[in-house]
Structure formats: C-alpha cells, structure tokens
Amino acid sequence: MSAKKLSRRVFLTGVGGTMIGVPLLETMLDDHGEAFAQDGEPIPKRYVVCFGGHSLGADRDDVHNMFVPQTVGRNYDTPLAIEPIGELGLVDDVSVLSGLEIPSAFGGSEPAGGRHDDFHIASLSPLLSGVRSITGGRPVRGITSDQVVAQTIGGDTTFNSLVYRVQASWYLDQSAPYGRDLISYRGDGDAIEATVSPRQAFMTLFSGFTPPNPVDAQRRDFLLRSRKSVLDLVRGSYQRLLPQLSAADRIRLEAHFEAIQELERQVNAISPMETELCYLPDDPGADPTIGGNNPSAGGDGFDTTTGYSNEDERARLFSDMIHMAMACDLTRSVTLQYTMAQSHMNMYPLIQIPYDLHEIGHSSPRGTEGMSQGIRWHIGHWAYLVNKFKESQEVNGSSMLDNSAILYVNEGGHGYDPGGMADNSTHSTERMAMLIAGRAGGLASGQHIATNGAHPVNGIISAMQAVGVETDTLGEVTGNIPELFG
Amino acid sequence: MRRIAVLFVCLGLLAGCKGELSNSGTPPSTAKNYNNQQNNVEVNPDVLGVGQTGLRRLSREEYDNVLRDLLQDTTRSGSITLPEDAIDPFDNNYETQRASGALVVALETLATEAALRAMEDPARRDAIVGCTPSGPGDEACFREFVRSFGSKALRRSLTDEDVDRYMPLLAFGVEDNNFYTAAALVIQTMLQEPGFVYHIEKGVPVDGRPELYRLTQNEVANKLAFFLWGSMPDDTLRQAVEDGELGTAEQVRAQAERMLQDSRAQERMLRFHAMWFGYHRLNSETPISAAMLEESNALVRRVVFEEKRNYMELFSFNETFINAELATHYGLPQPADPAGAWVDYADSGRGGIFSHGTFLSVASKFGDTSPTQRGKLIRERILCQVVDLPPPDLNVNVDEPPTSEDSNCKKDRYATILEAPGCGACHGQIDPVGFGLEQYDQNGQFRTTDVGEPECVIDGNGTIPGVGDFNGPKQLGEGLVQTGALQPCIVRQVYRFAHGRDTTFDDRESLAELSEQFAASEYKFDQLLLDVVSQEAFAYRQVEVTQ
Structure with a gap:
C-alpha cells in the first residue's frame, strides 16, 4: 500500500x-x-460466534422448523424464528445457510467431524471445533474457531478473546452442567470459562478509559497505579506459594497464577482513545438477581417465576458491550452463549410458554411453533447486535458490519435421532442451519444458501477465512461454502 | 484408633451398583509418635483412613460468609459475581473447581468494591483497621493493621517479612492524603491472595509416609470453621491456635461443641441438607415454596439442634411445621397458628422429610414427577449408590417420556422400559423406587390418578430392591432406617462435606469408625459432626500423586 x-x-x-x-x-x-x-x-476485522442451546423443531412435529426461509437466494423471507432479521431490515446483511448436517455414528463408530449418537452434548465438539465427539456428555475435543481467530488476528489487542454467557445459572437441582456451559476451547478439553456478570464485563472492558476531565483523569491515573501495585503483590503471593505446594496443587494454582498474569497484561495495556466510534458506554449497574432452580421442566403447575435471571436484560447488556469492545478494538474475537446446551432456562417470562427451553422442544403442546418462539428470542438479540454493528461507522466510512463476521449457531437441527431411533426429533443433527452476518473479507451477505448436507463447520471456516485466517480446515472438517464468496 | 473392617456394603444390588473404591497397599507402620514442637501437634505415622485431597477454594457461599465475618459486609456479592459452583451434591468439592480467567477477574472486582465499602462507614472502618492513625503516613498503625487484619484475612499469622511486603502501599495513602486509601488497598490485595481464596493446607511431614501430612493447629482450625460454619475462625478459635490448644482431638472437639451453639452452625447444616436433598435453590420468591423451605428447615433444626433427637427420625417424623397455606396445599389439618405451627401427620401416609414439598419437588421431568429421576435421587443421594448412565451402545433418548402402544397410564408406559432389551436391568433397580412416591406430585400434593388421565389409578406401591416394598414417603423413610441402608450414606455425605471432596478407598477406616460411633450415639447428628472433626484423620491430608 x-x-x-x-x-x-x-x-x-x-x-x-x-x-x-x-x-x-x-x-x-x-x-x-x-x-x-x-x-x-x-480497519480490524471482527469475529463473533453466538450460540443458542436449542434445536430447530419440536419432537413428533412434522414441521422441521420455522427458521429456514422458503425462498432461496436474495431477498429471502423470514419465518417466525428469524423474523427479527426482517423486522430490523437486515436481510441484505445476513446470509442463511440451511440443509446443514453433522453426521452421526448410527450405532457404529463416529465419522470424522461427526457425533456420538447420544445427543446431549455430542454435537458441541463437531459443531464448534470440527472434531468428532466419541461419547455423549463430554467436552469439546479441539480448539474452537473463536480461539483460532483470536490467535491469528488478535494482534496486540487488550483482550485476545472474550467469552460471555447470558444464561446465568444451570437451574437444575440434581446435576451440574458438565460442559453444557462451555463453548470456547483452547484445545482438547481446555475450556475457557465464560463471564456471566454483565457488570463484571463492563468493569473489565471499560475501566481503562481515560476520562476527558483532567481532574477525573488524574484520579484514574492514581487508581490505575494503585491497582497495578495491588496486582503485583497478589501475583507475588501466588509466586511465593507455588514452590511450597504438592505437584498436583501446583498445577491447579499455576492456572490461577497465569490468569493473574493475563489480567496484569490487560491492565497494563494502553487505554482506548475515545472517538466517535469508540466511547465509554453507560454503566450497566448492578446485575439482575439470579433466579432459583426449576423444580419442574414445564407443563401443569410449572413455577413461572423461577429459573430465570432476567436473561433478556443480560443479553442486551452483553450485546452493547461486545459492540463497544469491538468498536474500540479491545478485542477481535468474541463468543457469546445465549443459552446453555440443553438449556433449562424458564422461557415463560420471555415468550409466555410455561416450559424451560429444552422441554419446549420435547413436550410443549405448541410443537415447532412454540420452539420457534423460543428461538426467536435468541435471534432477536442476535439481530440487535448485528444492527448495532451495521449502524456504526468506521473511520473510513464503512460500517463495522462491513468488516465483521457474526455467526449464529445452535445445538441441533430436526429429523432422525439415531440415539432414540425416532423421526422428527429434536435430538437430531439433520437439517441444521446457521446465520452469518457481515461482509468481512468479501463475504457475500444477504443470501439464503440451501446446502446439500454441508457441515456447519464449512460455514464457520468461511467466516474464519473472511476475517483473515488462512485455512481451509477446522478440526476434521475441510472446505468453505463457495457461494458465501460469490 | 481401632481398625474396623470395611463397612461398604453394596446392599445386594446388582447392575448399576458399582464399587467406586480402588485398592491400595497397607500403609507402613514403623516410626514412633513424636511431638512436633514447632506446630505443637502429635504426629501419628500409623494413622489410618486418610484419603487423597487437593487444593480447595472458597465456594461462593463461603466467600460471602467470610466477607460478612471479616468486613461486616452483608452484600453477598460473591454469589452474584463469582462463577457458579457445581453442586453435586455439595458446593465445596475441590475436584469440580476450576481456576479460570473469569474467576480471577471476578475476584479482583469483588475485592476492590468490598475494600471501598469497608472504608465507607467510620464505625465499621475503625473496627476493621483497629487503630487510629495519626496521619495519612502513620507507619506504626499501618503495620499493626496489616498484621492483625492479615492474620484474619489470610487465615494464618503474618511474619515481619510478610508485613513488609504491604508497606509500600502506604505511599498511596500519603499521596492521597488519606490513610484509609492505603488500608483499602491492603484489603483489596488480601482478598485476592491465595491465603484468602484457597484453603491452603501444607502440614507437617509424617515420617515414613511421604504422601502424608499432619495439619498444623491453624490448618485444623480453618478446616473446622469452614465445615461447621462455612466461614473463617472466630477470635476464640484463633486464640486457641495461638495458645497451642488445638493440638489434640479433645481440644478440637471442645471447640466444635462451642461452635455448634452458634447460629452459623445451624445455617451451615440447613444448607448441607438442602444441597444433599437437592432443594438448595428452590425458588423462595413464591410464598408456597418459602413455606416449604421453612418446613424442612424447621424439621432439621428440631431434630438436630433443638431437641437433639435420634437423627433417623428426620426420615419418619410424625409432625411437620407448616403454615395455613401449606396445610391447605398438602390437604393436611390447619396449624394452630396460621403463620406456622407443628401439625400431626396422623395416618396421612406422610412422615419425615421425604414428605416435604422441598424433597418432592426435586427430581421431576417432562412436567411431572419422574419415577426414574426420583429413584436415581434416592439411590445416589440417599443411599450413596452409583447409578450408571445408560451404556453407550444402547439406543436411548433420556429426554423423551416413555410411551406404550397399549396404555397412556404412566406405570404401563414406564413398564415398557423394563421390557426393552438392555434397559430393564438398570431401570428395574431405579423406577420401582420412584413409583413408591408416585402419589405425591412434584409440588408435594397427594393424588390418586395420573395427570390428565383420570382412569389411570396410582397405587403408590414401590420397591427398593434389597430393602423391600413400601408405599409413600413415611414407609420409605422407615424402611431405609430399619434395614440400616441409610446410616452409612449419612456418614459418607457428612464426611464428603467436611473434607470438601468425594470419599475414596483410603477413607474406609475413617468411615467405618464414624458409622460405629454414629450407631453408638443412637444416631445423634451433632455427635456425628463432633466425631468427624475429632477423628484423627480429620487432621491429616494425603497429597495426590501426579503422573
């Protein structure tokens, strides 16, 4: 140049x-x-992976989904589940990939990029890392795309990547999420725990801003210096303790020690410069209260007042902060998990269906229509995020969305369940779909591309390429979706 | 300590009851007892029943309790901001804890804000700082504060060298012309340090047992306080350590007896039961759920603390503490006081904690009770058995209620699972347990027919293989007590919670001894707690072996 x-x-x-x-x-x-x-x-490129812990239809309903447009190509229609894309005028900005499939073992051994037959949470590993799952209920087995992107284009941004989750709690009594809450991995089983507190996210991202008022700026400098001194002492304490521990405990505490070093690196990073694009957002205030557990999954007598922590507000706050973190180039790779895989979040406050999200798909009398209402809540927030990128102008006059790839992926599709041997099941990775917004690297947005059984990771690879990762492979899956560049 | 034969009994249950204990060699028995002067503790190289353990950190609950006791901070901010603990069944198992970036940033934010709050109110601030500074740069006062506050916050005494490390922070007080700016920074630092965040146990090496360490008196005090109170030691306990009066089992027991009188012990044991039975996060916003929580808490308080009854009565007690609304909900007689009073169950079929809406709400599925989930809950949590997941080669969909071509009745539908190839062996051990509670729905209400299927009569008959037939919660509780199936699991759950980890083969002698003591005490729960903390193994740790 x-x-x-x-x-x-x-x-x-x-x-x-x-x-x-x-x-x-x-x-x-x-x-x-x-x-x-x-x-x-x-202009930096940005990569955002958003995830919903749902499939696309409901059990025993022969309507597979209300997600995939009837029309292929440009100016597609927006069925119930993706209605917000139409409402916000984002059809030209979003491409829909349909007909996707993660191959299943069907009683045999799992194929490359495929999944174990037992559904939860066997689709996560092939979906997010392209590496086959070999049993149900286990973590992701390879590096996920957000981390590949972060390593490749993260540069010297303050936060190599950000991982957030909207669903604030597991909401079940008798178990723990065991990986359903984790969708970002540095490698096989090496999960990155999500930050769930919007308030925490705000403090982490924006405490470095230099206030315009000189008195405030002086105070901020004082606080920053004292904070660095505190962290220095804290790090020193861990460092002194480490050699005194048994080998196993040392490994545990080293993980903590390394996270402190990373925090120090972030605190020492140069504070963002306020511009028209990048400015200090409103303080989100105290986090919404975390709700109690769901004693029942839904139906008669379902307690509609619990199992919910105002995730609607949390999702909006995270969207606002992700937008600003990227506008300020604090990070270039973000993972946002709206709902946990097999989500037991109470959906009543959001869509007035008295079930948790997981159970809507299995036993709500509303079938695929009810499920689509649940998905629509996710897509509403996703479209809000996309629209914020669209409405933000870079210094060269392009929109942030022109330099971004924002994905929406979810846990399953609808069709045959090789585990339960049933048709029209939510426990299926047939007929999956995904959304890609943005025009980074020449992505051709605004199309509905009906694939013939492409792997969702083919879509993810396309988005990775668009933001500058020179690869044709993620895990065991190779190749992009050529139409996305056509 | 007596050696007692292994008491782990598989209860004659077949498939699904997996022995989780592994074998290990007999420990060497050579060196003699000796007194370690420095730590003033007896070290017994022949100690038995010490399982492997690892570095444990504060649970969210413990974090909030410590802020309350250390800084009079009642915001319970940790439970909002720290990553969620896995509760399976307890929240303090080090094996489920993860040190992550999300944890570290949350700890920093929490520490910074708690430190500022602590300095806001002058009375509270002065109590925390402990001396009145002559000016922003008062080194003597600062040094005294660091030493006294630090020994509480970091839960060990600080050396001069330790104190020196914090002295540079005083410069910020001078610069800001405010002593308390520097004091806040000390708090901000300490609340992120390993001594605060983690339960650090180093101990004294045991001769001839390279994997074993005897805990110091201070470490025993910390372990004791977090088990019984879920919080840090108080001044009395710390003074006992300072005076070297926590070196023997008798001394530990005496302190524990004192601590059990404190309301913190009640709160801790209510939470233990809530986590154990799975109702720890029952929504307390609705009046009916709040009344259910109070019902269970009242029973635990009465049996364990107020009347110190035989603990087995918890599972068959013939009275329950309910308010008018809950009495109507259950279809029981109204209490004398509409706000809440003890009501006799009479021959309602109810009795004990398994009759409570709390317990009955836990294991539901598909918008109804789940006999499978309830059976699993009882087998795993109440009987400490291992229920295997369905084998991977079996085609199952555990998210679908079973169906039958012939009948819509739940019993018939679940019967199809028993007949399905490969399923019956396990489900036959689980589902009949749950069916014995089928007349009680997930809201704790009595019913005689299936939801929406009035022709499907629920008989309420259940079976626990190896224990016997039962009908309803009272018979379930009585049966489990009478056959002795329950007692070893109670011991094991308390032991898990006390040590913050699952039990292992190496704990067998300790568990056996406690079971015997529990029986000898006629099943007094407070005696069990005292036996756990005064047991020799409580004061030892075995480090993990790394590959």
Missing part, C-alpha cells in the same frame, strides 16, 4: 455533505478489498 488512502469522513467534511447513505468509494479499499483507516492502519 503506497498512496495515503482517502478518509471518507475527511472527504465528506470537505464537501460539507451528509454522511448518510454515501457509498464506499473504491479508492478507500486496497487491491484485496481490505479497508484502511485514514492513518493507513487497516
């Missing part, structure tokens, strides 16, 4: 025109379609 690129904002100011609706000029892109800011620094 030789000549200095023309900033659209400078250009617009020069002609005194409005900034709305001006097309991106060719001169602001380099030969590879990469966007550059005024100072020649490339």
Whole structure:
C-alpha cells in the first residue's frame, strides 16, 4: 500500500455533505478489498460466534422448523424464528445457510467431524471445533474457531478473546452442567470459562478509559497505579506459594497464577482513545438477581417465576458491550452463549410458554411453533447486535458490519435421532442451519444458501477465512461454502 | 484408633451398583509418635483412613460468609459475581473447581468494591483497621493493621517479612492524603491472595509416609470453621491456635461443641441438607415454596439442634411445621397458628422429610414427577449408590417420556422400559423406587390418578430392591432406617462435606469408625459432626500423586 488512502469522513467534511447513505468509494479499499483507516492502519476485522442451546423443531412435529426461509437466494423471507432479521431490515446483511448436517455414528463408530449418537452434548465438539465427539456428555475435543481467530488476528489487542454467557445459572437441582456451559476451547478439553456478570464485563472492558476531565483523569491515573501495585503483590503471593505446594496443587494454582498474569497484561495495556466510534458506554449497574432452580421442566403447575435471571436484560447488556469492545478494538474475537446446551432456562417470562427451553422442544403442546418462539428470542438479540454493528461507522466510512463476521449457531437441527431411533426429533443433527452476518473479507451477505448436507463447520471456516485466517480446515472438517464468496 | 473392617456394603444390588473404591497397599507402620514442637501437634505415622485431597477454594457461599465475618459486609456479592459452583451434591468439592480467567477477574472486582465499602462507614472502618492513625503516613498503625487484619484475612499469622511486603502501599495513602486509601488497598490485595481464596493446607511431614501430612493447629482450625460454619475462625478459635490448644482431638472437639451453639452452625447444616436433598435453590420468591423451605428447615433444626433427637427420625417424623397455606396445599389439618405451627401427620401416609414439598419437588421431568429421576435421587443421594448412565451402545433418548402402544397410564408406559432389551436391568433397580412416591406430585400434593388421565389409578406401591416394598414417603423413610441402608450414606455425605471432596478407598477406616460411633450415639447428628472433626484423620491430608 503506497498512496495515503482517502478518509471518507475527511472527504465528506470537505464537501460539507451528509454522511448518510454515501457509498464506499473504491479508492478507500486496497487491491484485496481490505479497508484502511485514514492513518493507513487497516480497519480490524471482527469475529463473533453466538450460540443458542436449542434445536430447530419440536419432537413428533412434522414441521422441521420455522427458521429456514422458503425462498432461496436474495431477498429471502423470514419465518417466525428469524423474523427479527426482517423486522430490523437486515436481510441484505445476513446470509442463511440451511440443509446443514453433522453426521452421526448410527450405532457404529463416529465419522470424522461427526457425533456420538447420544445427543446431549455430542454435537458441541463437531459443531464448534470440527472434531468428532466419541461419547455423549463430554467436552469439546479441539480448539474452537473463536480461539483460532483470536490467535491469528488478535494482534496486540487488550483482550485476545472474550467469552460471555447470558444464561446465568444451570437451574437444575440434581446435576451440574458438565460442559453444557462451555463453548470456547483452547484445545482438547481446555475450556475457557465464560463471564456471566454483565457488570463484571463492563468493569473489565471499560475501566481503562481515560476520562476527558483532567481532574477525573488524574484520579484514574492514581487508581490505575494503585491497582497495578495491588496486582503485583497478589501475583507475588501466588509466586511465593507455588514452590511450597504438592505437584498436583501446583498445577491447579499455576492456572490461577497465569490468569493473574493475563489480567496484569490487560491492565497494563494502553487505554482506548475515545472517538466517535469508540466511547465509554453507560454503566450497566448492578446485575439482575439470579433466579432459583426449576423444580419442574414445564407443563401443569410449572413455577413461572423461577429459573430465570432476567436473561433478556443480560443479553442486551452483553450485546452493547461486545459492540463497544469491538468498536474500540479491545478485542477481535468474541463468543457469546445465549443459552446453555440443553438449556433449562424458564422461557415463560420471555415468550409466555410455561416450559424451560429444552422441554419446549420435547413436550410443549405448541410443537415447532412454540420452539420457534423460543428461538426467536435468541435471534432477536442476535439481530440487535448485528444492527448495532451495521449502524456504526468506521473511520473510513464503512460500517463495522462491513468488516465483521457474526455467526449464529445452535445445538441441533430436526429429523432422525439415531440415539432414540425416532423421526422428527429434536435430538437430531439433520437439517441444521446457521446465520452469518457481515461482509468481512468479501463475504457475500444477504443470501439464503440451501446446502446439500454441508457441515456447519464449512460455514464457520468461511467466516474464519473472511476475517483473515488462512485455512481451509477446522478440526476434521475441510472446505468453505463457495457461494458465501460469490 | 481401632481398625474396623470395611463397612461398604453394596446392599445386594446388582447392575448399576458399582464399587467406586480402588485398592491400595497397607500403609507402613514403623516410626514412633513424636511431638512436633514447632506446630505443637502429635504426629501419628500409623494413622489410618486418610484419603487423597487437593487444593480447595472458597465456594461462593463461603466467600460471602467470610466477607460478612471479616468486613461486616452483608452484600453477598460473591454469589452474584463469582462463577457458579457445581453442586453435586455439595458446593465445596475441590475436584469440580476450576481456576479460570473469569474467576480471577471476578475476584479482583469483588475485592476492590468490598475494600471501598469497608472504608465507607467510620464505625465499621475503625473496627476493621483497629487503630487510629495519626496521619495519612502513620507507619506504626499501618503495620499493626496489616498484621492483625492479615492474620484474619489470610487465615494464618503474618511474619515481619510478610508485613513488609504491604508497606509500600502506604505511599498511596500519603499521596492521597488519606490513610484509609492505603488500608483499602491492603484489603483489596488480601482478598485476592491465595491465603484468602484457597484453603491452603501444607502440614507437617509424617515420617515414613511421604504422601502424608499432619495439619498444623491453624490448618485444623480453618478446616473446622469452614465445615461447621462455612466461614473463617472466630477470635476464640484463633486464640486457641495461638495458645497451642488445638493440638489434640479433645481440644478440637471442645471447640466444635462451642461452635455448634452458634447460629452459623445451624445455617451451615440447613444448607448441607438442602444441597444433599437437592432443594438448595428452590425458588423462595413464591410464598408456597418459602413455606416449604421453612418446613424442612424447621424439621432439621428440631431434630438436630433443638431437641437433639435420634437423627433417623428426620426420615419418619410424625409432625411437620407448616403454615395455613401449606396445610391447605398438602390437604393436611390447619396449624394452630396460621403463620406456622407443628401439625400431626396422623395416618396421612406422610412422615419425615421425604414428605416435604422441598424433597418432592426435586427430581421431576417432562412436567411431572419422574419415577426414574426420583429413584436415581434416592439411590445416589440417599443411599450413596452409583447409578450408571445408560451404556453407550444402547439406543436411548433420556429426554423423551416413555410411551406404550397399549396404555397412556404412566406405570404401563414406564413398564415398557423394563421390557426393552438392555434397559430393564438398570431401570428395574431405579423406577420401582420412584413409583413408591408416585402419589405425591412434584409440588408435594397427594393424588390418586395420573395427570390428565383420570382412569389411570396410582397405587403408590414401590420397591427398593434389597430393602423391600413400601408405599409413600413415611414407609420409605422407615424402611431405609430399619434395614440400616441409610446410616452409612449419612456418614459418607457428612464426611464428603467436611473434607470438601468425594470419599475414596483410603477413607474406609475413617468411615467405618464414624458409622460405629454414629450407631453408638443412637444416631445423634451433632455427635456425628463432633466425631468427624475429632477423628484423627480429620487432621491429616494425603497429597495426590501426579503422573
């Protein structure tokens, strides 16, 4: 890149025109379609994986889903589950991939990129890492795409990646989530625990902002220096203790020690500069109260007042913060889990169906229509996030969405369940679908692409390529979806 | 300590009852007892019944309790901000704890905010700091504060060298012209340190037993306080350590007896029961659920603390503490006081804690009671048996209620599982247990027909293979007590909670001894707690072997 690129904002100011609706000029892109800011620094690409812990239909209902558009190609229709995409005018910004499938073992051995027949949570490993699961109820067996992206394009951002979860609790008495709460992995079984507190996320992301008022700035400098001194002492305490522990305990405490080092690195990072795109968002205040457990999964006598921690508010707060963290280039890779796999979150406060999300799919009389209402809640928040990216203008005049890939993936599809040997089952990875928003790296958005049994990871690989990962493979799955670049 | 033969009995149950104990060699028995002057503890190289353990950290509940006792901070902020503990069945098992970035950032935020709150109210602040500074740079006062507060927060005495490490923080007080700015930074630091966050146990090496360590008196005090109170030691207990008066089992027992008088012990044991039976997070927002929680808490309080009855009565007690609304809900006679009073169950078929809405609410599925889940709950939690997951080569969908071509009745539908190839062996051990409670729905209400199927009569007959037939919660409780099936599991669950881990083969002598003592005490729960903490093995730890 030789000549200095023309900033659209400078250009617009020069002609005194409005900034709305001006097309991106060719001169602001380099030969590879990469966007550059005024100072020649490339506009960062961003990658967001959002996850819903649901399948697409309901048991015994022959309607497979209300998620996949009837029409293929551009200007597709938006059925019930993805209605918010239409409502927010995002059809041109979002591509729908349908007809996806994770192959099952069908009683034999699991194929490459496939899953164990026992459904929960065997789809997570092939879906998120492309590595086959070899038993049910076990963690993901390979590095997940968000971590590959973080390692590749994270650069010197303050947060190499962010992992958040909206569902605040497991909500069941008799068990623990055992991996249903974990969707980001550095490698085989090496999970990254999600932050669940929006308030915590706010403090972590935005405490580094330099206030414009000099007095406030001086105070902030004082607090930052004292915070660094405190962390220095804390790290020292762990360091001194480590050699005194047994080997097994040392391994445990080393993980803690390393997390402190990472926190120190983040605190020492240069604070973000306030711009029109990047500014200190509103303080979210105290976290919503965490609700009690669900004594029942749904139906008659279901307690509609428990099993819910205002996840609606939590989802909105996380969306706002993810948007701003990326606008400020604090991170380039984010994982947002709306609901745990096999989610036992009470859906009544959200969609007035007295069941938890998991049970809507299995036994609510509302069938696939009820399930789609539950999915629609997820997609509503996802579309809100996408729209925030769309409405945010980069320094070169493009929108954040032009430089991003925002995915929505979920736990299952609808069809044959090789575990329970039943048709029209939620315990199926046939007829899966996913959403990809954004135009990073030349992604062709705004299409419904009906695949013929492509692996969901083919879609994920496409999005990884779009944000700059030069790979054709994730785990055991190879190849992209060519139409996404056509 | 007497050696007693292994008491683990598989109760004659076949498939699904897996021995989880592994074999290990006999420990060497060579060196003589000696007194370790430095830590003033007896070290017995022949100690038996010490299972492997690892570094445990504060549960969310413990974190909030410690902030309450250390800083008079009642916000219970940890339970909102710290990552959720796995509760299976207890929240303090080190094997389920994960040190993560999410944990570390949460600890930092919590520490920073708790430190600021602690300095807000002058009276509270002065109580925490303990001296009045002559100015922002008062080194002597700062040093005294670091030493006295630090010994509580980090749960060990601080050396001069330890105290020196914090002294540079005083410069921030000078710069800010506020002594308490520096004091807050000390609190902010200590609340993130390993001595605060983790239960650090190093101990004294045991001669000839390289894997074994005798805990110091201070470490015993910490373990004792967190078991009985879910919190840090109080001044009396810390003074006992300082005076070297926590080196013998008798001294530990005496302290524990004192501690059991404290309301913190009641709260801790109510929580133990709630986690054990699975109702720890029953929604207390609705009046009926709140009344159910009070019902169970009242029974535990009465049996364990107020009247110190034979603990087995918890499972068959013929009275229950309910308010007017809950009496109507259950279809029981109204209490003398509408706000709550003891009501006689008479011949209602109810009796003991298994009749409570709390317990009955736990193991439901498919919008109804689940005989399988209830059977599993009783087999696993109440009888400490291992119920295997369905074998991987079996085609099952555990998220689907069973169906029958011939009948919509639940008993007939579940009977199809028993007939399905490969399923009956396990389900035959589980489902008949749950069917004995079928007349009680997941809200604790009595019923005689299936939900929405009035022609499907529920007979309420159940069987626990190896124990016998029963009908309803009272007979279940009585049967489990009479056959002796329950007692070893009670001991084991208390032991798990006390040690913050699952039991292992190496704990067998300790468990056997406790079972015998429990019987000898005529099943007094408070005596069991005292026996656990004054048992020799309580003061030892065996480190894990790494590959």
